[in-house]
Amino acid sequence: MPEQASANLWELSDLCTPWCIHVVATLRIAEHINAGKDQIDDLAAAAGCDPYALHRVLTYLVGKGVFEETTPGRFALNETARGLLDPRQRIGLDLEGIGGRMAYAWGTLLTYVRTGAPGYQELFGLPFWEDLDAHPRIGASFDALIGPTGHGIPNPEFQITGGWASVRTVVDVGGGTGAMLAEILRTRPEINGTLVDLPRTVALSGETFQAAGVTGRVTIVGQSFFDPLPAGADLYLLKGILNDWPDREAMAILTRCAEAARPGGRVVVLGGIGPENAPRALVIEMVLLGGKYRTVSEFRELAREAGLEVVAAERQPSGYFVVECRPI
Numbered sequence: 001m002p003e004q005a006s007a008n009l010w011e012l013s014d015l016c017t018p019w020c021i022h023v024v025a026t027l028r029i030a031e032h033i034n035a036g037k038d039q040i041d042d043l044a045a046a047a048g049c050d051p052y053a054l055h056r057v058l059t060y061l062v063g064k065g066v067f068e069e070t071t072p073g074r075f076a077l078n079e080t081a082r083g084l085l086d087p088r089q090r091i092g093l094d095l096e097g098i099g100g101r102m103a104y105a106w107g108t109l110l111t112y113v114r115t116g117a118p119g120y121q122e123l124f125g126l127p128f129w130e131d132l133d134a135h136p137r138i139g140a141s142f143d144a145l146i147g148p149t150g151h152g153i154p155n156p157e158f159q160i161t162g163g164w165a166s167v168r169t170v171v172d173v174g175g176g177t178g179a180m181l182a183e184i185l186r187t188r189p190e191i192n193g194t195l196v197d198l199p200r201t202v203a204l205s206g207e208t209f210q211a212a213g214v215t216g217r218v219t220i221v222g223q224s225f226f227d228p229l230p231a232g233a234d235l236y237l238l239k240g241i242l243n244d245w246p247d248r249e250a251m252a253i254l255t256r257c258a259e260a261a262r263p264g265g266r267v268v269v270l271g272g273i274g275p276e277n278a279p280r281a282l283v284i285e286m287v288l289l290g291g292k293y294r295t296v297s298e299f300r301e302l303a304r305e306a307g308l309e310v311v312a313a314e315r316q317p318s319g320y321f322v323v324e325c326r327p328i
């Protein structure tokens, strides 16, 4: 067996590199270089920052393989630096948007590990979702990160037991700005859909449904998923939702789905559940929200208490681990 190289603790705990990358992304340094401002004084003037400090940051990053210093004080993009031009990368790095909330939140990891509960409020004054409501620009950048600009257009091709033929109505619970629902409706013209999410978020969904040409088949509901959900649909979708919440809240959301789906509907969960032997990952929603990733057997217990029975749970060709439940 090859010997495992021992890790260097100083390199592993280096905070300089991630902060430098966040700073140049926030200051749009790659964009300014791309626009021809490649000399340090012009670059600092364009970015509205201090030339001495910026020079130190860029030279440091050159040493890490990001940017090139072609002659002293003159910078160029290399392949890695060009990645900073991609809006998908930038949203998650920009310290003035959701990228800042995520970066600073790692500073609360000790609280999370000591207590099992997020330390977000200690740092930002409000719990995560309330903080986004209180700061609409940060909220909109979170919605953009989760939506097509950040995570891309979602794949609507997941399988359900017995196939989609009997499904005429879908409620996407916590469906964000509607990207997944728009794709489901675009690829299945016989289906009508309802988007449920917080009022601030559903208000940003119009363009997505319009672009997919499905506006006439969508109902938009700005409400909490802890309140009773629109009842009687064939399928309730929870994509990337339960992993944001501890057990008590996850069970409350599932209970709302079970009540609304009764008697003939189904609840389909994408994301946050995996097989028994899945590696125990540490992910940002744990630190931000006290969220949890669950094994199928952990989820089965939670679902049963919420009045749902798991009827299928498997990794599908789409890559989704799909868990389907029926009301008991």
Ligand SMILES: C[S@@+](CC[C@H](N)C(=O)[O-])C[C@H]1O[C@@H](n2cnc3c(N)ncnc32)[C@H](O)[C@@H]1O
Pocket: 129, 146, 147, 173, 174, 175, 176, 177, 180, 196, 197, 198, 201, 223, 224, 225, 226, 238, 239, 240, 241, 244
């Ligand atoms: C991680 S995002 C997932 C969005 C979408 N389902 C997706 O997969 O892209 C979680 C969503 O839950 C929504 N959310 C958070 N708290 C909520 C609440 N109490 N009621 C309704 N939606 C909520 C957020 O606005 C956000 O859109």
